[in-house]
Amino acid sequence: MAPHLQKVLGANIVVENVRGGSGAKAMAHVAQAKPDGSVLYGTTPSFVNTSLLSKPQFTYADLEPVMNIFMDPQVVYTTTKSEYKTLAELVEAAKAKPGTISIGVSTPGSLDRQVMERLKKLTGIEVNIATHDGGGDLLVNVLNGTLAAGIGEVQELRGQIQAGEIRLIASYTEKRLDNFPDVPTAREQGIDLVVRKFRGLAGPKGMPAEVFAAWEKAIPAVLDLPEFKKWYQAGGLIPTVMNHEEYAKFMTDFVAEQKQFFADYGVTSD
Secondary structure (H helix, E strand, C coil), X not given: CHHHHHHHHCCCCCCCCCCCHHHHHHHHHHHCCCCCCCCCEEECHHHHHHHHHCCCCCCHHHEEEEEEEEECCEEEEEECCCCCCCHXXXXXXXXXXXXXXXXXXXXXXXXXXXXXXXXHHHHCCXXXXXXXXXXXXXXXXXXXXXXXXXXXXXXXXXXXXXXXXXXXXXXXXXXXXXXXXXXXXXXXXXXXXXXXXXXXXXXXXXXXXXXXXHHHHHHHHHHCCHHHHHHHHHCXXXXXXXXXXXXXXXXXXXXXXXXXXHHHCCCCCC
16 A cells, blocks of 8 residues: 555655564554654554453553554465365364364464354364464465465465465355455355454554544545555455544444453453
């Protein structure tokens, strides 16, 4: 999005990938930045879960939601050489061979790690869940046969899908993805599981109203650009714009849901 944003906002956009602590280092950097809108954080569910499952110096509560941009559909994938053609087949194999199948997710605090716990509870399967530093490492271990399947996003898999190395066997969405109409949803395969993985922006506390207004004007304009639209549609991203107030409420509700999930599943004590 950066080069397109530069045209619309009339400002230089620099993307810095800050590694460390499943986003904790990046959160600390943004939380302590000057609240003038010049430093923002790319939000996903991980920045909430990292805050809830560990004790970083700065958490989601130290950041101010700016707006949401996309929902990022989660998919389950295997190699094209795999014996599993659908998620239902993978689940049946796991039932037949408890504890012998390994499925990969990204970081321990990620939403896909949580999804696996829900899948286990819904289906009663016993599988090994392998966490990784990120989606790239996970993809490698699916490709080399270490894992039977992985959970990820279309854009990080696109190259291997186009190369014919990866097969999508399910999407955790309400309906089938437009660019993958032959991939059935989990619900269509008898597994009532839908995931909303958001992608938005947050910044330091205390940002002025004009910062929110500028982004709320810029993002819809960027989403309408034909070149950018082609890119995000190919990656399966679904535009889901929420303004500052809507995103703040969404985030409050999401945090409450996550806290309840972790308590219900015995991950946390409250």
